[in-house]
Amino acid sequence: MLANPVSKPRTKPPGERRDELMTAAERLFLEKGVEQTTIEEITTGAGVAKGTFYLHFSSKADVLQALRSRFVQAVLDGIVATVGRCRQEDWRGKLAAWSTACATGYLDAAGLHHLAFVAAPPATREGLSRNILIDHLSELIADGAGEGAWSADDPGFTAVFLFNALHGIVNQPGIAETPSARAGLLGAIEAHFLRALGLWSGID
Amino acid sequence: MLANPVSKPRTKPPGERRDELMTAAERLFLEKGVEQTTIEEITTGAGVAKGTFYLHFSSKADVLQALRSRFVQAVLDGIVATVGRCRQEDWRGKLAAWSTACATGYLDAAGLHHLAFVAAPPATREGLSRNILIDHLSELIADGAGEGAWSADDPGFTAVFLFNALHGIVNQPGIAETPSARAGLLGAIEAHFLRALGLWSGID
Amino acid sequence: MLANPVSKPRTKPPGERRDELMTAAERLFLEKGVEQTTIEEITTGAGVAKGTFYLHFSSKADVLQALRSRFVQAVLDGIVATVGRCRQEDWRGKLAAWSTACATGYLDAAGLHHLAFVAAPPATREGLSRNILIDHLSELIADGAGEGAWSADDPGFTAVFLFNALHGIVNQPGIAETPSARAGLLGAIEAHFLRALGLWSGID
Amino acid sequence: MLANPVSKPRTKPPGERRDELMTAAERLFLEKGVEQTTIEEITTGAGVAKGTFYLHFSSKADVLQALRSRFVQAVLDGIVATVGRCRQEDWRGKLAAWSTACATGYLDAAGLHHLAFVAAPPATREGLSRNILIDHLSELIADGAGEGAWSADDPGFTAVFLFNALHGIVNQPGIAETPSARAGLLGAIEAHFLRALGLWSGID
DNA sequence: AATGAATGAGTATTCATTCAT
DNA sequence: AATGAATGAATACTCATTCAT
Secondary structure, eight states, rough: OOSSSSSSOOOOOOOHHHHHHHHHHHHHHHHHOOTTTTTTHHHHHHTTTTHHHHHHHEEEEHHHHHHHHHHHHHHHHHHHHHHSSSSSOHHHHHHHHHHHHHHHHHHTTHHHIIIIIIIIIISSSSTSSSSSHHHHHHHHHHHHHHHHHOOOSSSHHHHHHHHHHHHHHHTTTTTOOOOOHHHHHHHHHHHOOOHTTTTOOOOO | OOSSSSSSSSOOHHHHHHHHHHHHHHHHHHHHOTTHHHHHHHHHHHOHHHHHHHOOOHHHHHHHHHHHHHHHHHHHHHHHHHHSSSOOOOHHHHHHHHHHHHHHHHTTTTHHIIIIIIIIIOOSOOOOOOOHHHHHHHHHHHHHHTTTOOOOOHHHHHHHHHHHHHHHTTSSSSTTTTTHHHHHHHHHHHHHHHHHHTTSSOOO | OOHHHOOSOOOOOOOHHHHHHHHHHHHHHHHHHHOOOOOHHHHHHHHHHHHEEEEEEOOOHHHHHHHHHHHHHHHHHHHHHHHHTSSSOOOOHHHHHHOOOOOOOOHHTTHHHHHIISSSSOOOOTTTTTSSHHHHHHHHHHHHHTSSSSOOOOOOHHHHHHHHHHHHTTTTTTTTHHHHHHHHHHHHHHHHHHHHOOOSOOOO | OOOOOOOSSSSHHHHHHHHHHHHHHHHHHHHHTTTTTTTHHHHHTTTSSSHHHHOSSSSHHHHHHHHHHHHHHHHHHHHHHHHHSSOOOOOHHHHHHHHHHHHHHHHHHHHHHIIIISSSSSSSSTTTTTSSHHHHHHHHHHHHHHHTSOSSSHHHHHHHHHHHHHHHTTTTTTTTHHHHHHHHHHHHHHHHHHHHOOOOOOOO
């Protein structure tokens, strides 16, 4: 007997199912919290059976980790693209671009960012002290210092310092709700980033 | 017959019992984690019956919140004492003292701090964006600005920025394990605090 | 120092305290059910400390039993008074009076009656097959039969039969909410009582 | 390798599992009382794991309700079968059959009946004033009245009256322990039913 | 790949009762 | 008589995970 042509295919490419599960999990995690979300709710939300979850993830912590990676990677992509538009020698611009792009990426996914790093932080203490964003910022600071754009005794320290500062700022609930509030916020973040590297903020 | 002077009194002042329970909980939370600690272990650790726990706290989250408050209050007490030793007009010294005292308070109770704010963060997003430490720092920045010690467009913003920066730094595992590493760390934090307010760090 | 003349006396005659506890328990039992009512709520309701409860009752079942007795005795008193007003030889009138007085007593305390016999019945199966009301009715039937007012092969059987019938009728929620509904109900009960003894109900 | 043909299938049709759980619960409730029976004992009795209980029932009260329904339905089935054997126009016979079949159904499952309606009565007051047995009796009384077999001003009233009367009678502990006692009881119930409808009982 | 019935470990919480004062 | 802090037994329920189909 032929399969009902109207019904959705029972099997899908693995990547697609995985994404659907992640998206369902993300929505539920944001709506009701990680703890309060059950695996079954995730699978129901993704329209599959409970067992299917374990074909793609090993546990709830596993999906959460995947969501974290997806989020951080998206922010990093945004940063790379923005910073890449600066002239090679414009270190000041690059730093400003970094701060703005990072803050923007976070603000655009405020809930998810809070979820991934604050409400349900990774098991290790690494979360906010070692990640690809901090590495990227650290590298930028080191490169700029190498080119004489600024001085930085310890780029790693400054990167952790600034990243967490930015993180704390954008993590404030209700911040940047209006376009003008957001613009002001981005400006203030940029100014503090520049000042931290000893560059005058340009507002005299 | 007189009461046996050796046996502990069955009833104790409420505050005392409460403190004993908190202390037992703190030790267990640090040893084996919040999730892994049962209420019964806490009461056993405090030498009381299980039901007694609920005479003082409504849940595990409730003790955790009490531990958080106790920790933050202790750090604030240390800050107030240290800052208070600066001359009235020495705003630069006060800011430096604030950063050092705060970082010291955190580093001295690294486990508890990690526990209370990272591994088992408060349910709301408020924790790291509104607390008595940030309020205190914000006030200091505003006061200094009022006295012309520095300029600060938005003391609240800078306070959140710096507090989270500091928080991220001291939260790094294994940081400041040696006295010299700690000294260097405190110096770097101080330098960044000063620079954020446009004061030269004095290390050239 | 003299006791504050405004405060209520700390000690009261035992009977009074007991009554206050019973009254508080009755109100709470009716409001939220026996199971859902705690001893502490009862004592709070009576304005005494928890331990005082055990000076008057041995358990929750004990208060409930006391409430049951108080209720049944009140109904019986009403019946005895009403029936006593009939002429000595008016057996028909006595039976009618019994049914009406019993139903009235129940309807006047509908919730308590439900509580005492249905929602939280006594531990034994005796509740609705042996109690002082049934005994009283049984005696009336036997006496009337002895006087030739009616014939009754088994007065005990008929008493249980009629008592439970009446009980089921008045236990219907919302029955007899208006005066006329109540009058109709009492009439119907009376008619069925008379008919059960082979007396014509008088409604032809 | 083929599945071991001796081992029971791990999964069973839902209805079957449900029935097994109900039967295990019924046995335990009768043996040791509802309160004294734990969910775990029920599942052990049914040969399944604890969690399986909650796949079929939401709580102990839920199974109890299911047992009540099963019991009442069984009694109704017996009544319908018995009454159905009477000639169409034999209303007196039908009424007699109803009372006898209902009483028999109750007496045959005295423990369960006591359990379900007396020791652990339903939470609402509806149980003994509205159920499918009362509805059935009410209909019979109305139909007979319609055919002129008897007069009934309020069939619903009489049905509640008689049902509760019968219920109270059969609920007496130790009643009808011998065949002859049972026969006498059924006869007396029948006589009272007939008399309630104004039919002479035939026992003069 | 997908299903979903079955599993069973794990624990927070309540509250009747006691008893030293 | 009265208090109320302390006790501790007792159990329902959840939900991540498995696995036979």
